[in-house]
Amino acid sequence: MPPPYTLAYADRATRHKNPAAKLLLETIHRKRSNLAVSVDVTQSSDFLAIIDAVGPLVCLIKTHIDILEDFDSNLINKLVELSKKHDFVIFEDRKFADIGNTVALQYSSGVHKIASWSHITNAHPVPGPSVISGLAAVGLPLGRGLLLLAEMSTKGTLARGEYTDDAVRMARSNSEFVIGFIAQRRMDGLGLGPSEAKLDEDFLILTPGVGLEVKGDAMGQQYRTPDEVIRQNGCDVIIVGRGVYGTNLKDVEAIRQRAERYRQEGWDAYLKRTQS
Numbered sequence: 317m318p319p320p321y322t323l324a325y326a327d328r329a330t331r332h333k334n335p336a337a338k339l340l341l342e343t344i345h346r347k348r349s350n351l352a353v354s355v356d357v358t359q360s361s362d363f364l365a366i367i368d369a370v371g372p373l374v375c376l377i378k379t380h381i382d383i384l385e386d387f388d389s390n391l392i393n394k395l396v397e398l399s400k401k402h403d404f405v406i407f408e409d410r411k412f413a414d415i416g417n418t419v420a421l422q423y424s425s426g427v428h429k430i431a432s433w434s435h436i437t438n439a440h441p442v443p444g445p446s447v448i449s450g451l452a453a454v455g456l457p458l459g460r461g462l463l464l465l466a467e468m469s470t471k472g473t474l475a476r477g478e479y480t481d482d483a484v485r486m487a488r489s490n491s492e493f494v495i496g497f498i499a500q501r502r503m504d505g506l507g508l509g510p511s512e513a514k515l516d517e518d519f520l521i522l523t524p525g526v527g528l529e530v531k532g533d534a535m536g537q538q539y540r541t542p543d544e545v546i547r548q549n550g551c552d553v554i555i556v557g558r559g560v561y562g563t564n565l566k567d568v569e570a571i572r573q574r575a576e577r578y579r580q581e582g583w584d585a586y587l588k589r590t591q592s
């Protein structure tokens with residue numbers, strides 16, 4: 317039997333047991349889109365207008381809900397409405413990194429109540445397995461999924477080598493809730509460590525640091541193309557922020573056109589990978 321990650325998104329969707337991972341794989345297949353757009357803007361009106369424009373083209377919208385200056389709980393109702401209207405998954409990029417008790421509270425409570433609306437969230441492995449069990453206590457009963465930050469896109473990242481390998485081991489021991497990784501490649505290029513891999517494991521690799529026009533920014537971000545990420549490095553989803561929403565947030569038609577370009581390039585790279 318071939319490893320699940322070599323199969324088409326649609327086949328992986330039928331096999332996956334976690335509801336959030338299943339939904340994401342089904343959505344990618346249904347919409348022919350492995351594009352996630354990261355909507356890192358500070359005003360709710362821009363946030364909603366951009367999501368309404370790119371929604372039909374994406375499998376997933378990634379949020380940093382804490383950067384919105386005019387956040388209120390009604391915004392969440394609107395975000396959820398848009399996710400139903402345009403058929404996309406929601407991923408709050410919260411990067412939890414504390415003791416189990418604290419992350420459970422941060423995930424369930426406070427102003428944002430992330431677990432109540434975000435299908436997927438993520439955590440740094442740095443606290444050890446208790447960060448997973450704390451979040452799972454809240455998220456599993458709701459059918460949510462967790463990504464571990466195994467690698468980062470930034471210059472000089474400390475998430476590499478043994479740290480990345482240990483993140484994979486942590487995920488393997490908690491694969492009911494951990495559905496994959498934020499990483500820059502399918503680890504070791506063949507699978508997630510063939511010597512320890514289980515035949516049926518299927519972790520999703522979601523990859524930020526994607527841009528077509530520039531190679532990075534002035535604050536340590538590094539970009540690669542959709543082809544490098546999806547075809548050459550075996551990742552599953554490209555995450556694009558500024559490459560899509562750009563600098564003029566009011567020009568939603570240009571934003572939509574850029575999203576379509578990334579969608580097309582990401583999908584072509586996937587077809588090349590699976591058909592070669």
Ligand code: 5BU
Nearest residue numbers: 354468469470498524525537556557558
């Ligand atoms: P950009 O505008 O495409 O550079 O935005 C990238 C987004 O992905 C942004 O929301 C970051 O917080 C996020 N990100 C990242 O860029 N690199 C990483 O390694 C991780 C998250 Br983890």
